[in-house]
Amino acid sequence: xxxxxxxxxxxxxxxxxxxxxxxxxxxxxxxxxxxxxxxxxxxxxxxxxxxxxxxxxxxxxxxxxxxxxxxxxxxxxxxxxxxxxxxxxxxxxxxxxxxxxxxxxxxxxxxxxxxxxxxxxxxxxxxxxxxxxxxxxxxxxxxxxxxxxxxxxxxxxxxxxxxxxxxxxxxxxxxxxxxxxxxxxxxxxxxxxxxxxxxxxxxxxxxxxxxxxxxxxxxxxxxxxxxxxxxxxxxxxxxxxxxxxxxxxxxxxxxxxxxxxxxxxxxxxxxxxxxxxx
Numbered sequence: 001x002x003x004x005x006x007x008x009x010x011x012x013x014x015x016x017x018x019x020x021x022x023x024x025x026x027x028x029x030x031x032x033x034x035x036x037x038x039x040x041x042x043x044x045x046x047x048x049x050x051x052x053x054x055x056x057x058x059x060x061x062x063x064x065x066x067x068x069x070x071x072x073x074x075x076x077x078x079x080x081x082x083x084x085x086x087x088x089x090x091x092x093x094x095x096x097x098x099x100x101x102x103x104x105x106x107x108x109x110x111x112x113x114x115x116x117x118x119x120x121x122x123x124x125x126x127x128x129x130x131x132x133x134x135x136x137x138x139x140x141x142x143x144x145x146x147x148x149x150x151x152x153x154x155x156x157x158x159x160x161x162x163x164x165x166x167x168x169x170x171x172x173x174x175x176x177x178x179x180x181x182x183x184x185x186x187x188x189x190x191x192x193x194x195x196x197x198x199x200x201x202x203x204x205x206x207x208x209x210x211x212x213x214x215x216x217x218x219x220x221x222x223x224x225x226x227x228x229x230x231x232x233x234x235x236x237x238x239x240x241x242x243x244x245x246x247x248x249x250x251x252x253x254x255x256x257x258x259x260x261x262x263x264x265x266x267x268x269x270x271x272x273x274x275x276x277x278x
Contacts, residue, residue, distance in 0.1 A: 054204025
């Protein structure tokens with residue numbers, strides 16, 4: 001027979017972890033790009049054990065962005081971002097801006113990765129052909145599906161005439177991720193870049209080392225081509241269900257109360273047993 005005191009303590013520990021997961025989800029209800037964390041219980045010889053499930057990868061609703069540089073992925077896919085140290089991370093959060101160097105980036109300074117296009121609209125190889133197969137190796141520029149070399153999306157403005165690349169009146173992002181320069185009142189459109197969208201065999205198993213930023217694991221698999229389309233001026237809201245998490249929080253609180261009562265009862269029984277021994 002297992003010690004009921006140990007069983008209650010282990011169950012209480014699992015309940016606390018469950019409450020923390022639910023609290024994280026509910027506190028990020030309005031965080032753009034947040035992916036809901038999931039967990040479940042399994043039978044455990046001395047109580048119950050909480051284990052993590054793949055994150056919820058269902059798409060969140062659209063919400064207005066802050067500028068035309070904000071992008072939302074409709075469908076399956078992740079943006080590819082390069083950190084200042086060269087490491088790649090992936091995100092659903094498209095809250096981008098053009099930084100002082102003219103690169104499309106997020107507020108942390110992580111640059112959005114894309115493919116440089118030639119005038120024929122085809123990708124131009126900008127990296128080394130013998131690039132390392134590791135997607136997070138900072139010594140090369142591979143980052144796309146199959147480790148196709150990527151580059152920063154630079155949209156510099158010529159200060160002498162205020163035009164993009166010195167000759168385009170504006171730039172637009174198409175649904176397929178192609179960034180085009182527009183000139184002569186729309187009569188001239190030139191493909192410049194294609195934003196690198198990737199997906200994973202099991203995206204729910206991605207690691208999240210920092211808020212809304214993900215890295216591949218052995219369980220998620222390596223990047224493959226994403227199938228999502230881009231929407232300009234929008235952001236994806238959190239995919240957390242407030243109702244579901246609130247209902248589970250009630251269950252977690254009830255479970256916490258039950259285990260606390262069991263601990264208290266076992267403590268009382270132990271104290272009475274010690275008195276009898278004396």
